[in-house]
Amino acid sequence: MKIDAAKVIVTSPGRNFVTLKIMTDQGVYGIGDATLNGRELSVVSYLEDHVLPCLIGKDPRRIEDIWQYLYRGAYWRRGPVTMRAIAAVDMALWDIKAKMADMPLYQLLGGRSRDGVMVYGHANGADIEETVEAVGQYIDMGYKAIRAQTGVPGIKDAYGVGRGKLFYEPADAALPSLTGWDTRKALNHVPKLFDKLRATYGFDHHLLHDGHHRYTPMEAANLGKMLEPYQLFWLEDCTPAENQEAFRLVRQHTTTPLAVGEIFNTIWDCKDLIQNQLIDYIRCTIVGAGGITHMRRIADLAALYQIRTGSHGATDLSPVTMGCALHFDTWVPNFGIQEYMRHTEETDAVFPHDYIFRDGLLHCGETPGHGVDIDEQLAARYPYKPAYLPVARLEDGTMWNW
Ligand SMILES: O=C(O)C(=O)C[C@H](O)[C@H](O)CO
Ligand SMILES: [Mg+2]
Structure with a gap:
């Protein structure tokens, strides 16, 4: 069994979401979430430019090995962008494995x-x-x-x-x-x-x-x-x-x-x-x-x-x-x-x-x-819109935590 294609879908049905779809040569696909609020496109690039090319041809059943490959293999460990990209792959692979096993994931x-x-x-x-x-x-x-x-x-x-x-x-x-x-x-x-x-x-x-x-x-x-x-x-x-x-x-x-x-x-x-x-x-x-x-x-x-x-x-x-x-x-x-x-x-x-x-x-x-899918045709009707989290300042203008 092999991963034969993968794509990132950006959609904004009321707010922005970044979704990963991994397809296999057996027709089974998996879906993962890679949304990083207010910094969404950085994860899109991380996935499209640096992760997806490495996934093609890999056996999607080897979830742990692929996780280690992306975590250790990047050399630059941790951080919100890297870990969201890895999370999206991981969710999609568990989705595929559970579908192959014909079981809900919790089983x-x-x-x-x-x-x-x-x-x-x-x-x-x-x-x-x-x-x-x-x-x-x-x-x-x-x-x-x-x-x-x-x-x-x-x-x-x-x-x-x-x-x-x-x-x-x-x-x-x-x-x-x-x-x-x-x-x-x-x-x-x-x-x-x-x-x-x-x-x-x-x-x-x-x-x-x-x-x-x-x-x-x-x-x-x-x-x-x-x-x-x-x-x-x-x-x-x-x-x-x-x-x-x-x-x-x-x-x-x-x-x-x-x-x-x-x-x-x-x-x-x-x-x-x-x-x-x-x-x-x-x-x-x-x-x-x-x-x-x-x-x-x-x-x-x-x-x-x-x-x-x-x-x-x-x-x-x-x-x-x-x-x-x-x-x-x-x-x-x-x-x-x-x-x-x-x-x-x-x-x-x-x-x-x-x-x-x-x-x-x-x-x-x-x-x-x-148990979650994406309707790609509907998703395409909601293009990405830049949306930021707020910032906070104290009364005297000092930047504060939010
Ligand atoms: O849900 C919470 O507890 C939050 O603090 C929400 C965050 O502000 C939100 O997820 C930021 O993206
Ligand atoms: Mg909170």
């Missing part, structure tokens, strides 16, 4: 560990009242877990502010839009949101919050402590994770569970945080961290320390990643939760899929493979 990984995958949705609002209302809408839809973000008085367009709909598309302009940040104002405001949420809805639902890398370690520790009475499921990205020692400081001060990893690319980004038990949930996902092959290694390392998975699942992760993630989540023993920001109808139409939402859980389907 190849080791079979079902649970009935369905608990997901959390994003509730956003311009102020506390709006966010409380948005959380109520998710509760009404059956969600068991909800992430809550609110606008903060005096901060212009901070991340998470609602725009009149349930989900939020961060890559919103042809050049990066400018948002503001002020930690003092946020620290005074965010605990009030959770106070109101618990007073309104009680403690039956899981609540989550994303700090989006914007606090210093001591500020993050302070926030974690202030949020303790509201028993969050997690506080995410409370401080930047380049210096991982920072998490020790946060950890020493608060029992609020910590999650990190949506911008990590390999097990090496996770290793010290996991082995020092500085986090509770690891947020890497299939597309960001080298595909199913590499995510398995990360999850297994985390399991040794009772750290659970909580994979990134914003709208920039295409339905292809979501399909793979749900098969992974259905199998992985140390599953925690899965982020689920719904895609638009246009996106769902371009990527026909068999996963469904029922009673707060997502369920992967039983179609052989990962």
